[in-house]
Amino acid sequence: MISKILETLYSKVFINIISAQTSSTVYVEVVSRGEVSTSLSKSFQTKTINAKMLEFVKLYTEESPFHYITILDKSDKQGFLPTCKDISKYTDEEFIKTICVEKKYSLYTKADSLKDIKYDYQSIGVDFIFSPFSILNRFFKDKINNDLAIFLLLEENHISLSIFNKSKLLYAEYLDMKENSFESDMLMDTILDEDDDMSLNLDDVNLDDIDADEGIDSLEDFSNIEDLDSGMDIEEFSEAEEVVESQVDDEPIDNINEDYKRFILIQDAISAFYHDERFDSEFVEKIYIADSINISKDLKKYLEEEMFLNVVVRKISLQEELCDMAKMELK
Amino acid sequence: MKYSYIKPRTKTALTKDIQLLFTFFSVTIGMLFLTYVFLLFKEYRFEENRAEVIQEEKDLRASIKIMKAKITFIEKQNILSERVFTQNSVLKDSIHNLFDLVPGRITLSQAKILEDGLILYGITPNKDVYNFMLQAPLRSIFHRTYSSFYPIENGWYRFVSTNYIDEESKNEY
Numbered sequence: 001m002i003s004k005i006l007e008t009l010y011s012k013v014f015i016n017i018i019s020a021q022t023s024s025t026v027y028v029e030v031v032s033r034g035e036v037s038t039s040l041s042k043s044f045q046t047k048t049i050n051a052k053m054l055e056f057v058k059l060y061t062e063e064s065p066f067h068y069i070t071i072l073d074k075s076d077k078q079g080f081l082p083t084c085k086d087i088s089k090y091t092d093e094e095f096i097k098t099i100c101v102e103k104k105y106s107l108y109t110k111a112d113s114l115k116d117i118k119y120d121y122q123s124i125g126v127d128f129i130f131s132p133f134s135i136l137n138r139f140f141k142d143k144i145n146n147d148l149a150i151f152l153l154l155e156e157n158h159i160s161l162s163i164f165n166k167s168k169l170l171y172a173e174y175l176d177m178k179e180n181s182f183e184s185d186m187l188m189d190t191i192l193d194e195d196d197d198m199s200l201n202l203d204d205v206n207l208d209d210i211d212a213d214e215g216i217d218s219l220e221d222f223s224n225i226e227d228l229d230s231g232m233d234i235e236e237f238s239e240a241e242e243v244v245e246s247q248v249d250d251e252p253i254d255n256i257n258e259d260y261k262r263f264i265l266i267q268d269a270i271s272a273f274y275h276d277e278r279f280d281s282e283f284v285e286k287i288y289i290a291d292s293i294n295i296s297k298d299l300k301k302y303l304e305e306e307m308f309l310n311v312v313v314r315k316i317s318l319q320e321e322l323c324d325m326a327k328m329e330l331k
Numbered sequence: 332m333k334y335s336y337i338k339p340r341t342k343t344a345l346t347k348d349i350q351l352l353f354t355f356f357s358v359t360i361g362m363l364f365l366t367y368v369f370l371l372f373k374e375y376r377f378e379e380n381r382a383e384v385i386q387e388e389k390d391l392r393a394s395i396k397i398m399k400a401k402i403t404f405i406e407k408q409n410i411l412s413e414r415v416f417t418q419n420s421v422l423k424d425s426i427h428n429l430f431d432l433v434p435g436r437i438t439l440s441q442a443k444i445l446e447d448g449l450i451l452y453g454i455t456p457n458k459d460v461y462n463f464m465l466q467a468p469l470r471s472i473f474h475r476t477y478s479s480f481y482p483i484e485n486g487w488y489r490f491v492s493t494n495y496i497d498e499e500s501k502n503e504y
Contacts, residue, residue: 006344065346068339097336107334114336127339134334329335 013060013067016322020156027319048120057124070128070326075113080133080172081106107131132160135321139290149286161269171273175265259299286310292318434464448495
């Protein structure tokens with residue numbers, strides 16, 4: 001009773017952590033009497049947590065006992081299944097943690113990765129761990145219910161892909177760019193070699209061929225520049241400004257490269273969906289992209305030109321969506 | 332609506348600071364309450380004592396009244412006793428005087444002392460002895476004196492002397 005009264009007096013602090021390859025973004029939202037009184041975001045150069053980040057988080061957690069720390073799950077072995085019961089049909093049940101959503105879908109992740117997250121953030125504690133698929137579903141809820149389409153959530157190194165036919169989940173996959181970067185290049189070559197490939201027609205192959213060459217070239221260019229940069233760093237520290245300029249120049253090339261990787265991953269995933277007999281195959285013409293990283297127009301171009309997909313890109317603030325999930329979970 | 336893989340840690344508004352604050356306040360309030368109860372008890376006891384004292388005062392006043400009444404009564408009694416004593420001594424003197432009045436030749440057989448008079452019965456050898464030796468002093472004392480004689484066998488007289496003092500002169504006396 002006293003706790004309930006005190007709860008209304010205290011403000012709620014939502015701390016949302018999104019970790020990337022080399023940095024973590026902490027988004028803090030302080031909700032006081034139903035209204036957002038403070039919201040800010042800060043990045044830290046750590047994959048998990050460092051002293052500065054700990055200090056920053058503690059600053060807000062000490063503000064109210066009602067603080068909630070939310071982490072976005074980045075486990076490589078996670079997914080989204082169209083059933084709550086026959087999970088074993090799709091994945092090995094033994095080492096995963098599943099949750100049933102809306103009595104028809106299952107979200108799953110590696111049990112160890114949850115333990116790892118808890119261990120990594122033990123200094124601040126963790127209250128919620130959300131799957132990126134939950135965020136994707138929430139973000140495109142209106143489209144999921146009415147369309148047959150592919151839904152993508154683009155993160156820095158990951159892509160959450162799900163295919164819905166009027167709210168019926170057909171297929172979902174969590175794609176890791178780092179893990180597949182080498183494989184995808186290799187795969188691309190094999191696709192080029194294989195004439196009997198089902199997912200791509202000859203035109204696609206030709207287009208891929210051209211793009212693939214470009215991609216490889218750009219990769220090579222990039223690596224050359226990096227070599228040059230590193231060489232300059234060692235030899236002439238005084239020319240730091242030039243180094244910065246050259247890095248800025250690299251970004252578009254890097255983006256193109258990254259977008260191409262993404263495209264290949266998406267293409268592979270869709271191909272897997274069409275070939276996997278466990279999933280109900282439907283011909284998909286539309287793709288909705290929730291973009292949290294400001295992708296270049298190239299990915300859209302690839303998807304439109306090479307897969308003939310109708311592409312809709314919508315910007316998403318991952319940290320705010322994560323915060324909204326935590327608020328929703330509390331209700 | 333459960334989308335999180337883990338359950339949130341239980342949050343309580345009763346942090347250590349709040350708990351300390353509550354403990355402090357509850358102890359303070361407890362002490363205040365105990366003091367209040369103590370004061371209430373004291374007040375109750377005081378009221379009780381007050382009522383007792385008032386009752387005692389009433390009783391004492393009542394007993395004083397009774398005592399005063401008793402004192403008055405005793406004083407009255409004392410006055411009365413003094414009067415009675417005085418009267419008795421007066422009477423004693425009177426009787427003594429009376430017997431002193433009676434000469435040796437006259438024998439009294441009965442004397443009745445009344446509120447306002449004296450009746451004497453006796454024997455006298457003759458009327459003159461009586462008239463000169465007894466009636467004369469009696470007349471000087473009493474306002475009205477009546478005498479009657481009855482002759483007896485040996486020639487002597489039995490007499491009855493009735494003497495009265497009038498009311499006014501009695502008061503004066």
